[in-house]
Amino acid sequence: MALPAGTVTFWMTDIERSTRLLQDLGARYAEVLAEHHAIIRAALRGAGGTEVDTEGDAFFCVFRTARAAVDAATQAQRDLTGHAWPGEVPVRVRMGLHTGEGLLGCTGYVGLDVHRTARVAAAAHGGQVVVTATTRALMEDAWPPGVGYVFLGSHRLKDLDSPELLYQLVIEGLPSRFPPLRSLEAPTYDLPSTQSSFLGRSREVADLARLVEEHRLVTLTGPGGVGKTRLAVRTGAELSARFPGGVAFVPLAAVRDAELVGDEVARALALPVGAYSGESGTRRLAEQLRGRRMLLILDNVEQLLPGAAEIGRLVDALDEVTVLTTSRAPLHLREEQEFPVGPQDVPADPGEPSPVLLEHAAVQQFLDRARAARPDFELRPEDLPHVARIVCAVGGIPLAVELVAARVRSLSLGKIADRVGNQLGLLRGGPRDLPDRQRTLRDTLQWSYDLLDAAPRALLAVLAAFPGGAALEALESVADGLLPCDDVLDALDPLVEHGLLMPSVDDTDRYRTLQVVREFAAEMLARSGHSDEVWRRHALWLRDVVAEAAPLLLTEQQAEGLRRLREEYDNLRAVLDRAVVADPESAAELAVPLWRYWQMRGHLAEGADLLDRLLQGLPADGDPARRAAVLSARGGIAYWQLDSAAMTAAYEEAAELYERIGDREQLAEALYNRVFPLMLARDFTAGERMAKRSEELFTGLGDAHGAARAMFGRALATIHLGRHEDADDLLRRAAATFREREDSYHLGWSLRMRGRNLLLLGRLAEARELLDEAFGHFARDDVSAVLLFMSDYAALAGLERDAERQVRIVGAMQRMQRVTGTDLVDYSMNEPLGLEESLTALGDRAELIRAEGAAMDDDEAVRYALDL
Numbered sequence: 132m133a134l135p136a137g138t139v140t141f142w143m144t145d146i147e148r149s150t151r152l153l154q155d156l157g158a159r160y161a162e163v164l165a166e167h168h169a170i171i172r173a174a175l176r177g178a179g180g181t182e183v184d185t186e187g188d189a190f191f192c193v194f195r196t197a198r199a200a201v202d203a204a205t206q207a208q209r210d211l212t213g214h215a216w217p218g219e220v221p222v223r224v225r226m227g228l229h230t231g232e233g234l235l236g237c238t239g240y241v242g243l244d245v246h247r248t249a250r251v252a253a254a255a256h257g258g259q260v261v262v263t264a265t266t267r268a269l270m271e272d273a274w275p276p277g278v279g280y281v282f283l284g285s286h287r288l289k290d291l292d293s294p295e296l297l298y299q300l301v302i303e304g305l306p307s308r309f310p311p312l313r314s315l316e317a318p319t320y321d322l323p324s325t326q327s328s329f330l331g332r333s334r335e336v337a338d339l340a341r342l343v344e345e346h347r348l349v350t351l352t353g354p355g356g357v358g359k360t361r362l363a364v365r366t367g368a369e370l371s372a373r374f375p376g377g378v379a380f381v382p383l384a385a386v387r388d389a390e391l392v393g394d395e396v397a398r399a400l401a402l403p404v405g406a407y408s409g410e411s412g413t414r415r416l417a418e419q420l421r422g423r424r425m426l427l428i429l430d431n432v433e434q435l436l437p438g439a440a441e442i443g444r445l446v447d448a449l450d451e452v453t454v455l456t457t458s459r460a461p462l463h464l465r466e467e468q469e470f471p472v473g474p475q476d477v478p479a480d481p482g483e484p485s486p487v488l489l490e491h492a493a494v495q496q497f498l499d500r501a502r503a504a505r506p507d508f509e510l511r512p513e514d515l516p517h518v519a520r521i522v523c524a525v526g527g528i529p530l531a532v533e534l535v536a537a538r539v540r541s542l543s544l545g546k547i548a549d550r551v552g553n554q555l556g557l558l559r560g561g562p563r564d565l566p567d568r569q570r571t572l573r574d575t576l577q578w579s580y581d582l583l584d585a586a587p588r589a590l591l592a593v594l595a596a597f598p599g600g601a602a603l604e605a606l607e608s609v610a611d612g613l614l615p616c617d618d619v620l621d622a623l624d625p626l627v628e629h630g631l632l633m634p635s636v637d638d639t640d641r642y643r644t645l646q647v648v649r650e651f652a653a654e655m656l657a658r659s660g661h662s663d664e665v666w667r668r669h670a671l672w673l674r675d676v677v678a679e680a681a682p683l684l685l686t687e688q689q690a691e692g693l694r695r696l697r698e699e700y701d702n703l704r705a706v707l708d709r710a711v712v713a714d715p716e717s718a719a720e721l722a723v724p725l726w727r728y729w730q731m732r733g734h735l736a737e738g739a740d741l742l743d744r745l746l747q748g749l750p751a752d753g754d755p756a757r758r759a760a761v762l763s764a765r766g767g768i769a770y771w772q773l774d775s776a777a778m779t780a781a782y783e784e785a786a787e788l789y790e791r792i793g794d795r796e797q798l799a800e801a802l803y804n805r806v807f808p809l810m811l812a813r814d815f816t817a818g819e820r821m822a823k824r825s826e827e828l829f830t831g832l833g834d835a836h837g838a839a840r841a842m843f844g845r846a847l848a849t850i851h852l853g854r855h856e857d858a859d860d861l862l863r864r865a866a867a868t869f870r871e872r873e874d875s876y877h878l879g880w881s882l883r884m885r886g887r888n889l890l891l892l893g894r895l896a897e898a899r900e901l902l903d904e905a906f907g908h909f910a911r912d913d914v915s916a917v918l919l920f921m922s923d924y925a926a927l928a929g930l931e932r933d934a935e936r937q938v939r940i941v942g943a944m945q946r947m948q949r950v951t952g953t954d955l956v957d958y959s960m961n962e963p964l965g966l967e968e969s970l971t972a973l974g975d976r977a978e979l980i981r982a983e984g985a986a987m988d989d990d991e992a993v994r995y996a997l998d999l
């Protein structure tokens with residue numbers, strides 16, 4: 132039968148624990164399978180779908196519409212559940228639905244969407260139908276009777292880059308509560324990959340593995356380039372079976388403040404957005420990771436040594452987590468086990484017989500890198516002693532070996548051996564101490580650098596300003612005119628060839644340097660006299676990146692915006708860190724649009740700190756509009772921190788400045804912002820006045836959308852002032868505007884606020900309807916929104932006199948609040964109304980029920996609160 136192309140909906144199913152069934156049923160399994168097939172095929176035919184492929188107990192089918200696929204899945208689950216199975220075994224089938232492009236290859240469908248459907252189905256439990264956001268969106272108003280859905284959250288599925296928003300069908304009469312999706316059971320994190328093979332070190336890996344299994348904090352120490360990071364990653368990968376909670380790599384080379392390590396860990400683990408820095412942040416992190424036996428590799432912490440105690444506190448708090456750090460020097464923490472990493476094994480004497488020479492890891496590494504540099508490289512037996520001399524000269528330090536090996540492109544082995552020997556003057560034998568090794572690497576870097584032409588030398592210096600790696604276009608823009616060549620690529624290639632620069636593994640035209648190489652480059656940059664110019668240009672480049680990416684954050688392309696900014700984040704940090712002192716005005720241009728990123732990624736403390744430093748640094752006689760913009764950003768951060776005093780101060784000063792300059796648009800915005808601190812301060816009359824002024828200004832400017840937001844602010848005040856009918860009217864009008872403008876974010880909030888208002892009026896049924904609709908406008912990982920809704924539903928339960936239900940929801944909500952640091956729930960407008968009465972009614976049982984609520988995981992809690 133011809134398969135449909137274009138937009139299609141895929142349906143995949145398979146029987147849960149089929150192997151087990153087969154064992155239990157023996158020959159009768161064939162009967163079960165036949166009846167299962169008949170049920171699936173009947174449902175498929177009934178809905179007009181096509182069977183693409185069947186293998187064992189797994190079906191792969193396709194439909195022209197999402198609705199038809201939902202019909203088939205629903206019918207199949209109903210029939211499977213109602214069926215009298217041979218041997219009376221329950222047969223539970225997991226199902227996944229996804230809508231995407233039906234790309235036809237020669238043997239059927241191909242492409243990522245097929246893959247995605249398979250992963251979605253695999254994440255489901257028997258009896259559960261999981262659908263992707265695309266399928267759900269296409270269903271819109273076409274849900275069959277008795278079928279609904281519930282949001283399951285954003286999930287990382289195996290092999291797929293970006294997380295998926297997943298939903299579950301809720302079919303009347305069938306079970307609808309399932310354990311957390313199977314996608315989450317064994318988290319896997321990306322460990323950095325390299326193109327070179329890992330050589331030698333088998334004893335180190337074994338010793339280190341043992342140490343890591345016995346101690347909670349192990350530090351690999353040794354000079355830069357000696358192989359600490361490689362060893363840590365390798366050992367982590369080998370130990371993955373020991374850590375069911377996963378092995379994660381947290382790069383810290385670009386982090387300068389030990390307080391931020393928690394944030395970086397959260398970032399590496401893709402935890403829900405929240406504030407994970409400082410003491411309270413550590414507590415949240417601990418709560419998030421509770422029960423997870425995992426290994427965290429904190430890579431490159433030597434620059435954080437002054438804040439080592441902070442890292443110690445973090446390790447103490449995460450008591451089921453094992454931490455492996457790499458550092459040039461130990462952290463000197465109580466529980467720390469130091470594991471010094473030495474150079475690779477080198478020959479004692481270049482005159483050893485060939486087979487013996489070839490056993491040394493340093494020799495193997497040299498040959499491996501030489502072959503990578505020159506595919507036609509062939510080792511003549513008489514050259515082996517040269518290799519031995521070379522690796523001895525560079526002391527077996529892996530990075531130095533790499534740098535020297537890259538030279539086989541242009542020099543014979545004998546020449547390299549002579550030159551390296553002379554230059555380093557280190558052909559003496561015997562053990563070397565640590566400063567000696569550092570000097571060896573420094574000398575090797577210098578040697579390698581001296582052999583470069585002027586253009587790559589100049590480019591290497593520029594790279595010192597890119598701790599987060601550099602995109603090719605970034606280099607083109609920053610290095611423009613500073614290199615004695617026309618094309619950056621001419622300077623770039625030799626750096627890559629000689630091992631000073633690495634192209635990223637996922638061919639995204641990004642280049643990285645190792646920390647030690649960057650330090651050397653920084654010396655060269657300082658010497659070049661272009662340092663300020665290079666940093667200034669990098670700041671300009673990043674300004675454009677931010678100007679493009681930051682506006683995406685409030686649109687449907689949010690994920691793309693986050694990705695772009697995350698890629699450049701370490702560079703942004705470095706540039707901002709310099710500019711905040713050296714050139715606060717351009718730092719401001721970068722930082723202001725970045726505040727939403729800080730908010731969404733939970734870097735609140737870091738953002739607040741930087742903006743505060745900026746406000747101090749901006750010249751008193753500078754541009755007032757710039758200062759006002761920084762203040763508005765600062766106020767936004769303070770709002771998410773529920774830091775009322777900071778928010779008031781920032782928004783007030785911003786409004787004054789805009790008033791003085793006479794920028795009416797910005798003033799209207801600033802007045803709108805000011806409504807919120809007034810609400811928190813419970814000065815509702817002033818809040819209403821402020822919102823009115825903002826609305827009038829927006830209306831005068833012909834900005835209906837702005838006016839609708841101001842109306843929303845006004846409604847808040849009006850509710851507090853007890854004029855509920857007025858508030859309802861304002862919110863209706865605001866919602867209409869947002870709907871018309873397709874502003875789902877503000878539409879969601881205004882519907883929710885109407886629902887809240889009706890709760891206060893006791894119109895419970897209408898309130899529930901509004902809240903249900905409103906909740907559909909928020910992503911499940913928008914933690915603050917989820918929590919406010921939980922509180923609304925708790926209020927609803929309280930007002931319906933269902934004390935148990937209310938207290939259970941509140942228990943769950945309080946746990947989530949603690950974990951994420953979303954404190955806005957405590958604001959009076961968001962309270963779970965009627966809680967006191969419920970607690971009194973339950974008496975002694977209240978605590979137990981609250982604890983039951985706290986024991987639910989996030990998905991379960993949301994489903995419970997929404998009564999699904």
Ligand SMILES: Nc1ncnc2c1ncn2[C@@H]1O[C@H](COP(=O)(O)OP(=O)(O)O)[C@@H](O)[C@H]1O
Pocket residue numbers: 325327328329330331332353354355356357358359360361362457496529530533645647
């Ligand atoms: N065992 C090894 N096998 C192959 N290459 C290695 C090995 N150890 C280190 N290297 C290479 O040497 C360079 C420096 O290693 P790295 O782990 O980054 O050092 P460190 O973290 O101590 O600064 C890297 O390019 C790395 O790939």
Ligand SMILES: [Mg+2]
Pocket residue numbers: 359360361430431457646
């Ligand atoms: Mg390292």
